[in-house]
Amino acid sequence: MEPILIEGTPKTPTIKFDSATGEFEIKGRSIPENSVEFYRPLIDWLDLYKETPNNKTVVNIKLEYFNTSSSKCILDVFKKLETIHKAKNEVEVNWYYEEDDEDMLEAGEDYESIIRVPFKMIEIVE
Amino acid sequence: MSFNVESYFSDLSGKNPILYYKGNIDSDLINKLLDTVEEKLISSNEHPRLRKRVYNVLVESLQNLYHHVGSVPAGFKDQTSEKFGILSIIKLDYGYRIVTGNFILKEEAEELEKKIVRINNSSHDEITELYKFILNHQRISVKGGGGLGLVDIARKTGNKLEYAFKDYDENTSFFYLDILVNGNK
Numbered sequence: 001m002e003p004i005l006i007e008g009t010p011k012t013p014t015i016k017f018d019s020a021t022g023e024f025e026i027k028g029r030s031i032p033e034n035s036v037e038f039y040r041p042l043i044d045w046l047d048l049y050k051e052t053p054n055n056k057t058v059v060n061i062k063l064e065y066f067n068t069s070s071s072k073c074i075l076d077v078f079k080k081l082e083t084i085h086k087a088k089n090e091v092e093v094n095w096y097y098e099e100d101d102e103d104m105l106e107a108g109e110d111y112e113s114i115i116r117v118p119f120k121m122i123e124i125v126e
Numbered sequence: 127m128s129f130n131v132e133s134y135f136s137d138l139s140g141k142n143p144i145l146y147y148k149g150n151i152d153s154d155l156i157n158k159l160l161d162t163v164e165e166k167l168i169s170s171n172e173h174p175r176l177r178k179r180v181y182n183v184l185v186e187s188l189q190n191l192y193h194h195v196g197s198v199p200a201g202f203k204d205q206t207s208e209k210f211g212i213l214s215i216i217k218l219d220y221g222y223r224i225v226t227g228n229f230i231l232k233e234e235a236e237e238l239e240k241k242i243v244r245i246n247n248s249s250h251d252e253i254t255e256l257y258k259f260i261l262n263h264q265r266i267s268v269k270g271g272g273g274l275g276l277v278d279i280a281r282k283t284g285n286k287l288e289y290a291f292k293d294y295d296e297n298t299s300f301f302y303l304d305i306l307v308n309g310n311k
């Protein structure tokens with residue numbers, strides 16, 4: 001399966017989903033008006049990936065900003081990961097937040113409370 | 127019944143904004159406003175937490191306008207703006223006020239007011255639970271909104287949403303929303 005590599009823009013994040021290594025990354029800003037359009041290819045890709053996932057999938061989320069419409073799409077991404085985890089594959093989410101950014105930490109904790117996948121909250125100290 | 131929405135807006139929002147815009151709200155305009163405000167926040171040396179909060183609230187406010195504004199009433203002078211909105215940002219000693227104005231159909235105004243009242247009557251913990259409930263259970267609407275914008279604003283700012291509705295014509299109201307963003311919750 002081909003990896004997904006999408007360059008970031010001021011309103012959309014950099015995406016690197018590599019099925020060969022099982023390493024996924026969402027990084028930057030996710031504030032598009034139409035987030036469904038942006039995230040649909042990722043969701044479709046994850047639907048294929050979950051058929052033959054790596055033994056271990058590590059997901060690094062390094063978001064500076066995201067809007068509420070992206071928050072639903074990000075939840076959809078996590079729900080796909082939850083399915084993979086339920087099927088007895090290792091899945092780990094690393095949720096990065098900048099020092100003092102308690103809003104971003106809370107956002108990570110929201111997902112952690114909804115999704116049954118292990119989360120690690122990682123503070124980036126400058 | 128119609129009135130001058132700009133003077134009404136300015137009377138409520140006050141003078142000397144650091145940024146004022148009125149007109150059509152499209153995606154390019156949102157980009158420009160966000161860039162301008164971010165530069166101002168950085169050059170004012172605001173604490174990163176306040177800077178991020180203001181930016182987040184501004185994103186949600188502008189996208190609320192983008193997704194939800196009602197069409198411009200027939201009697202209104204600006205007929206070229208498909209999505210007419212007003213934005214004003216006022217700097218305070220301890221934070222910022224982000225103020226928006228837009229037209230809304232009266233039937234939608236009722237629902238919106240119910241939602242605001244519910245948010246304003248909720249504690250911070252209740253707002254957090256409401257946010258998570260909507261996040262997990264409500265789909266993105268045909269208009270493209272997630273139904274989370276105002277809840278997120280109330281949660282991030284920790285402040286009540288100040289608002290007003292004023293009848294513009296038989297079918298339309300003008301919606302005024304005044305959000306205080308300060309450093310602490």
